[in-house]
Amino acid sequence: MRILSSLIDLIYPPRCLLCEEFLWNDPVIIQGERLHICRSCLSTFKRIDSPLCPSCGRPFPADTGPDHLCEDCLREPPAYDALAAPFLFEAPLMDAIHSLKYGGKAHFARTLGPLLAEFAFNWLDGSDVSIVMPVPLHRRRLRQRGFNQSLLLARYVANALNCELDFLSLVRVKSTPPQTGLGRKERLKNLRHAFELRKPKKVSDQLVVLIDDVATTGTTFNECAKVLKKAGAVEVLAVALARAVLS
Template sequence: MNLLSQLIAIIYPPRCHICGRFLSADEDRASSHHLCDDCLGALTPITHPICTVCGLPFSTPKGQDHPCENCLRKKPWYDSVRAPYLYSGPLMEAIQRFKYSSETQLTSSLGTLLSSFAKELVPNPQDFLTVPVPLHTRRLRERGFSQSLLLAKVVATDLGTQLDYRSLIRIRHTRAQTGLRKEERRKNVKDAFSVTYPEIIKGRKILLVDDVFTTGYTLNECARSLKKSGATVIICLTLARTLVD
């Protein structure tokens, strides 16, 4: 630590980005995500066996990963979705604050949790193009930032992949998926996305990044546009996922 960072640490001692408590020296040294041990311990990692396609964790703790009934019945456009944690507890609160209260200082913490997971998961990440799930320009103006782009930037930097936030766009302003019933959610995002630069997407493997997986309709619609433009493989990464769709 140089003198300047020592001075900054005295004036502004590092705090946990989720709960705000001061980090101990050990926690600060160990934590690239600026989270305290209590908040890290309260995260609920998703454990195997899971669906090999949509990543749904099965209730039985035994057995191998395999496709779930939904994915067998109708194969999604994406190849797989993976999330490190369940959407619950302090992580759910942090994601909601990140998204709806513009607490963008959470970017590095949440982004690092996702990129550490992605490093273990994605072989040869340099072959992939990282693409965030886009917001419509109207929503972007209201919110002022895109949470999936902020996460995708951290993932792309940490994995050494190219970031592309221009090719996939949202062409239809849609209602927020929150509060909609399942069938309404599917209709709400139908044909909502388009690829403006198919020549960039053609023949590429894609890491598609979003904050939370719920029904998967949004990711599936994005994946449909990307596959129709010639993407070869689509791995979706979300920070958290719900248990029921």
């Protein structure tokens, strides 16, 4: 296999997904995967740093002191135990995620997946995770797109954590319009009763990690977590590749 892939590399040398530079030298290797991104493009992904809300992961402007709960989490603690993301949802990462989701470029997951997996592995730091679940798409959306981008990313996370990947139990039963451009309240209304668990017994007493490509208000994760907690999950942690910050 290695010889074959070296041959393919010779015929079709790998290029950076973003700037299309050839990746001859100095490859970025994460989680044992050679990423199709150059170091200079990778360095443009904006990392989320403290200070942030340890519950929903929302970053605060610099110089606002140490990590602290945000107003929303203080007022109404989310159903998930914590949410975190490595990067801000800004260009050029945003363009890469859009290409993955809407441009049919499923192979982008081979680069974005290991980045998410590495972050999840460090953030979860030895937690006893039993199941990794991608946020599901409604079957109509899945048919249109042909794949669930969250599942493509979740595969890498489950691999890194060496635990089960379950993409069948949690289902989206309500077809919701895209959440883009909606405020928190409208998102909530849109997603109410949108998710169901097919095998509720399975998550009882388990630590479940939910995976999505982008988190904005955390509403989607919250609705999924409600269903999991109701079925007896002891802990639900949510990880997204990127975090959009509503102004």
